[in-house]
Amino acid sequence: MAEDRIVQVVWFKRDLRIHDHQPLQQAAAHGPVLPVFAIEPEQWQTPDSALRHWQFAADGLIDLAEALAGLDLPLCCWQGSVLALLDALKACYGDFALHSHQETGNAWSHARDDAVAAWCQTNAVSWHQSRQHGVIRGLTQRQQWETQWETLMAAATCPAPANAEPASGWEAFHHVSIASLPALTLGYDQTPCTQRQPGGRQAGRGLWRSFVQHRGRRYRGSLSNPLLAWEFGSRLSPHLAWGTLSLREVVQSLRRQRQKHQHDPRWSASLRAFTSRLYWHCHFIQKLESQPDMEYRTLHPALRGLRERDPKHPHLLAWQQGQTGVPLVDACMRSLIATGWLNFRMRAMLISFATFGLGLHWREPALHLARLFTDYEPGIHYPQIQMQSGATGTNALRVYNPLKQAEDNDPKGDFIAHWVPELAALPLEWRRKPWALPTSLRQHFGFQPGSDYPLPHDFEREARHWKDCLYQLRRTPQARQQSQALLGKLASQSSAPGRKRSKRRTVSSRQLTLFVDGTPASDS
Known part of the structure; x- marks a missing residue:
């Protein structure tokens, strides 16, 4: 059966937004859409998971559900494994297509995605995975890696779909109400995070606006001071980690701000420093993608x-x-x-x-x-x-x-x-x-x-x-x-x-006085 008009399942993972979301856009163009987020018990029992992660994600899911409602789409919160979800989708719809972003996660998510790929191959289901970061699957060497990063970041962002049709029968895949998400106590570690940053796209956008309007001017001079960094740092990192903001939209907005502030030396230095942090974001993720046992x-x-x-x-x-x-x-x-x-x-x-x-x-x-x-x-x-x-x-x-x-x-x-x-x-x-x-x-x-x-x-x-x-x-x-x-x-x-590229500076002797007995900082 042709993929057009069959149910298009959009599997949200760490990409909790509707803007610059290629899987959602592609799904809406090809048939009725079923957006779903899987609350997988095994994922929240891994030793690197925590309640604070879930609480931030729950904030993002609430915003995402509201945004999808504006497109006349539901957000189905499935409780159970993704493989069980796929079996249920197959039983309900027969043929369907699966859309998601690629993910470079921990060993558990890597094994989960391998199992999903095997299931899709066995059941003749097309799984369309889009890139949201400058990470390349199967990369064997890093020559000119930054060129493809630049190409991806310079490409036009994907608008939210103007017309989307919800899939019939979606209620069968909605186990947990949106309102009850914050009350779930998921995560291996349950340590309270009493002063946690709020999650969700609205909070992320507000944080970014305050950074580019005034806080960011002092960014470069405040990076190392733990008190000043809280006030003048971007603190966008959890929003990028959970995808409430896309890296590409931040990069493109940042470039517009750099143009706007090009004649202000302090703004220019700070925004240039922040630009390098966004580049290194993908550089390091590529390392784990290429060497998962790290x-x-x-x-x-x-x-x-x-x-x-x-x-x-x-x-x-x-x-x-x-x-x-x-x-x-x-x-x-x-x-x-x-x-x-x-x-x-x-x-x-x-x-x-x-x-x-x-x-x-x-x-x-x-x-x-x-x-x-x-x-x-x-x-x-x-x-x-x-x-x-x-x-x-x-x-x-x-x-x-x-x-x-x-x-x-x-x-x-x-x-x-x-x-x-x-x-x-x-x-x-x-x-x-x-x-x-x-x-x-x-x-x-x-x-x-x-x-x-x-x-x-x-x-x-x-x-x-x-x-x-x-x-x-x-x-x-x-x-x-x-x-x-x-x-x-x-x-x-x-x-x-x-x-x-600058010449390597000598490591500060004051920094190393307690720990170095005349030993070079590197053996290069």
Whole structure:
């Protein structure tokens, strides 16, 4: 049977919008449409899932249902596996076509999509998958990768369909009412996120408008400061992760704003910096697409089998709870638990401290952070985790000094005082390193290190040990050969669009003083 006029099923995943949604547009052009979102129990039991993820998604689904209603289409919320959904669709309609966006997700979603592809082939159902990111399936090398990214981002966005016909009998696939979605308690981790960003397209559009109208002007100078980044950063990442905004519409809007502000140096610098972040978004997702086992396996063969893996190790538990005794580290973790968001520099410091300063294997910290980040995007998360923990074997070993980071990025100690209130009464000098508070001042401030706040592990010595260990392992001829193979497969071969390649700057000696004993930052 020809596909025209058979039921066109639009499977919404992490693309909760009707604008710039090619699967929806194509489906509406070919027959009656059945939009569906599958609430799959197995997905919400994976160890990287969390209630905060579901709550953000539920906000997006409510907005999506309202937008679809404006097209006279329902949003069916199916509860159960997608394979069971496909069986039910087959039993009800016989022939149908399936439309969705490609997804580069975790190992579970990868296996799920493989099973869907096999089902479609067995049952002669056409599955049309569209790209929404600059990620290429089956890519073997990255030569000129940015050219196709630019082509996709410059293409016209897809308007919402002007005329769409709902499929008859859709009620059979609608298990959960839209109004009841926020009340579902889905997710492996149920930690409350009391200050979570609201989800949904309306919230995303409002956030973007405020960024390009006024907040974004201070973006570039506020990136590293955890307090300023919350105010002047875009914070669009969860909306891009759940697709309430498409990357392409953000890129195109950003380019219009760059043209508008081209004569304002501060705006120009900030928007140029933000442009590079959008490019790297797809660059990192491509890494996981090309190397899916990066989610659970150390990328570089020479670096496997290192560091502690006990999920109940005291160092790991202290780090997870924001009780390491290192104020900026603990402030970042407590902030993340409450808000679900943290600026990039502080994220990098958290994983660097866990893997170098505490000697932990990257996998358990990665899962913990995945559960806390409302904007968890597997394709960005795991390549970044491995890079910051030194597990790629190809990037410079970045070891962040939490004392130096506090000095640079929380100069008045306000962030620490807010999230670690037991230190708020201490003078700034001792707030960053309370273990060093002189005995003569402890009674005066009513503060006893080790009693009122934990004493830290010797993270300086630990970090020096692991940095030297990884450096030596990377230097062997076999390791260098393996590094070159990884670079050929996963590294971008040229600079991002619109970015000039600059000479490598020397790593700040102040940044590395605690952790480097004359060891080069990289072995290139």
